[in-house]
Amino acid sequence: MQTLVTGLSVGGIYSLMAVGYSLIFSILSFSNFAHGAVIMLGAYIGLALATRLHWGLGLVVAGSVVGAGIISVFNERVAYAALRRRRAPSLFLMISAMGCSVFLENTVYATIGSRFFAFPEFFRREVVSLWGSSLSLLDLFAFTVSVGAIFALHLFITKTKTGIAIRAGVNDMTMCSLMGVNTDRLISIVFFLAGAFAGVAGVFLGIKYLVYPTMGWVTNKAYIAAVIGGLGSLPGALAGGLILGVLETLVSTYLSSVLRDVFSFTMLIALLIWLPNGLMGRETEEKI
Amino acid sequence: MTDERCGERNLESRTEGRPAGEQGPAHLEVRGLHVHYGSIHALHGVDLAVGRGEIVCVVGVNGAGKSTLMWAVSGVLPVTEGSVLLDGVPLVRSGTGRSYGPPRALPPHEIVNLGISLVPERRRLFSALTVRENLIMGSIRRTDRDGIAADLERCFSLYPVLKERLAQRAGTLSGGEQQMLAVSRALMSRPSVLLLDEPSLGLAPLVADALFDTILKIREEGVTVLLVEQNALQALSVSDRGYVLQTGEIVTSAPSGELIENPLIRKAYLGS
Ligand SMILES: Nc1ncnc2c1ncn2[C@@H]1O[C@H](COP(=O)(O)OP(=O)(O)OP(=O)(O)O)[C@@H](O)[C@H]1O
Ligand SMILES: [Mg+2]
Numbered sequence: 399m400q401t402l403v404t405g406l407s408v409g410g411i412y413s414l415m416a417v418g419y420s421l422i423f424s425i426l427s428f429s430n431f432a433h434g435a436v437i438m439l440g441a442y443i444g445l446a447l448a449t450r451l452h453w454g455l456g457l458v459v460a461g462s463v464v465g466a467g468i469i470s471v472f473n474e475r476v477a478y479a480a481l482r483r484r485r486a487p488s489l490f491l492m493i494s495a496m497g498c499s500v501f502l503e504n505t506v507y508a509t510i511g512s513r514f515f516a517f518p519e520f521f522r523r524e525v526v527s528l529w530g531s532s533l534s535l536l537d538l539f540a541f542t543v544s545v546g547a548i549f550a551l552h553l554f555i556t557k558t559k560t561g562i563a564i565r566a567g568v569n570d571m572t573m574c575s576l577m578g579v580n581t582d583r584l585i586s587i588v589f590f591l592a593g594a595f596a597g598v599a600g601v602f603l604g605i606k607y608l609v610y611p612t613m614g615w616v617t618n619k620a621y622i623a624a625v626i627g628g629l630g631s632l633p634g635a636l637a638g639g640l641i642l643g644v645l646e647t648l649v650s651t652y653l654s655s656v657l658r659d660v661f662s663f664t665m666l667i668a669l670l671i672w673l674p675n676g677l678m679g680r681e682t683e684e685k686i
Numbered sequence: 687m688t689d690e691r692c693g694e695r696n697l698e699s700r701t702e703g704r705p706a707g708e709q710g711p712a713h714l715e716v717r718g719l720h721v722h723y724g725s726i727h728a729l730h731g732v733d734l735a736v737g738r739g740e741i742v743c744v745v746g747v748n749g750a751g752k753s754t755l756m757w758a759v760s761g762v763l764p765v766t767e768g769s770v771l772l773d774g775v776p777l778v779r780s781g782t783g784r785s786y787g788p789p790r791a792l793p794p795h796e797i798v799n800l801g802i803s804l805v806p807e808r809r810r811l812f813s814a815l816t817v818r819e820n821l822i823m824g825s826i827r828r829t830d831r832d833g834i835a836a837d838l839e840r841c842f843s844l845y846p847v848l849k850e851r852l853a854q855r856a857g858t859l860s861g862g863e864q865q866m867l868a869v870s871r872a873l874m875s876r877p878s879v880l881l882l883d884e885p886s887l888g889l890a891p892l893v894a895d896a897l898f899d900t901i902l903k904i905r906e907e908g909v910t911v912l913l914v915e916q917n918a919l920q921a922l923s924v925s926d927r928g929y930v931l932q933t934g935e936i937v938t939s940a941p942s943g944e945l946i947e948n949p950l951i952r953k954a955y956l957g958s
Binding site for chain 2: 559565570572573576578580
């Protein structure tokens with residue numbers, strides 16, 4: 399039971415990361431390897447707001463959401479838009495994303511340095527007990543916010559006009575523009591949303607662990623979560639994140655924590671071979 | 687392209703491809719349009735004009751360039767030379783302030799907002815979205831709630847079956863229903879020009895007949911229609927005038943009745 403609770407609390411953060419990554423994958427069909435760097439920058443923004451301006455947790459999260467969202471949009475405009483407009487193969491976008499990731503990490507190294515930072519304590523180290531297992535207040539808060547944010551995104555995507563346009567763009571971008579939608583703007587909105595989720599994930603990761611330039615690497619786990627759930631599927635990203643969190647906690651509790659990542663990446667490869675559409679992936683449709 | 691040659695084309699298109707006796711600019715006009723796919727030269731200077739409220743069809747065999755023409759007019763495919771005009775206003779401008787480089791077209795979303803709406807080949811519905819969501823997408827740039835509701839009712843009166851399918855995913859509709867939805871989706875933007883690319887493709891003859899009937903109704907509501915078809919007989923029988931497109935060039939244009947009677951056309955396109 400304790401494993402399940404711990405696993406879900408880690409899984410919630412994986413889900414947040416996977417949702418942002420999955421959103422971008424679904425609309426541009428490429429793996430945005432710069433997503434981890436945006437999460438890292440989101441954490442630094444949150445850290446600055448918390449330590450310099452002494453903002454409370456709610457405001458810190460909000461500030462990081464906006465900041466990381468803007469960084470993500472800027473990232474797309476500078477590094478992907480030109481490639482996308484001349485219909486470059488998605489491999490080019492992926493390589494550009496890797497470049498962005500290295501660029502952003504090293505910019506942080508060069509300016510802020512490689513120091514590890516900790517967030518101020520937002521929660522007393524208090525634990526609540528839940529079904530006979532203990533859970534820190536932070537984990538409970540992070541889990542609730544993660545699931546709530548993903549649910550809100552789901553409502554946005556299914557109920558609003560902009561959300562319908564995003565899903566239409568995922569289905570057929572050319573036809574979406576022929577409905578009168580400015581697809582450059584639509585893509586910016588998607589990157590903002592992905593960045594916003596990265597901001598929340600960054601702050602929670604930073605609070606739970608520490609803030610440092612390569613903290614974004616943990617996003618590899620988000621890629622796995624997204625593959626488990628089915629690339630491009632939002633409910634899939636949520637489920638994938640939670641499942642991965644629980645499985646990893648099981649492995650590190652009952653086998654060895656050293657084996658945890660070996661297990662996760664083996665699972666990634668196995669899934670890509672035998673279940674490439676994941677649990678809830680959409681069937682890949684032919685695009686012209 | 688130099689200004690002189692531009693002038694030349696102007697004159698050309700004034701003398702041909704214009705319904706007799708019409709004054710002022712055509713509703714939709716294509717002038718000297720060239721389109722390339724990389725090194726493949728798909729359209730070699732296409733000229734055509736569609737008067738307000740006319741139904742004009744372009745017939746041609748596989749690979750003649752019919753779809754290329756439609757995508758270029760919609761702004762999806764870049765144009766290498768020539769122009770598309772709506773009410774005499776160019777949608778493709780030769781690079782402003784530049785003496786070199788290809789002409790720059792308006793992006794597709796701006797062209798739709800000016801009133802040209804495309805029903806593409808093979809429909810290209812948002813298959814994962816519901817019928818209702820597809821219709822919402824058609825009207826996504828409009829803000830006049832009452833107008834949207836009225837247009838929705840007009841679509842339902844043209845195609846009553848859609849009303850029963852509103853909550854169904856578009857990908858699960860039958861071929862005929864998908865084509866009805868594709869036309870309705872295009873109408874929901876309240877276009878003044880409707881472009882139809884092979885609407886009868888893959889439909890049973892009776893279903894195709896019904897669809898062509900609705901095209902006549904759509905025209906009665908004042909919409910100008912440019913129709914592209916391989917199914918030449920049916921297309922010519924609903925249209926006022928026809929053009930024959932052959933390997934990227936217009937080879938003949940005449941009132942549809944004359945084209946149907948023309949023995950050469952009958953042999954090449956009507957299979958008799
Ligand atoms: N994406 C593309 N890349 C390269 N060449 C293309 C492309 N699309 C079309 N073509 C070429 O352009 C020419 C015109 O094609 P287009 O699709 O416009 O013909 P069409 O008249 O619509 O034919 P169909 O009746 O089969 O729809 C053809 O020779 C085709 O091979
Ligand atoms: Mg075609």
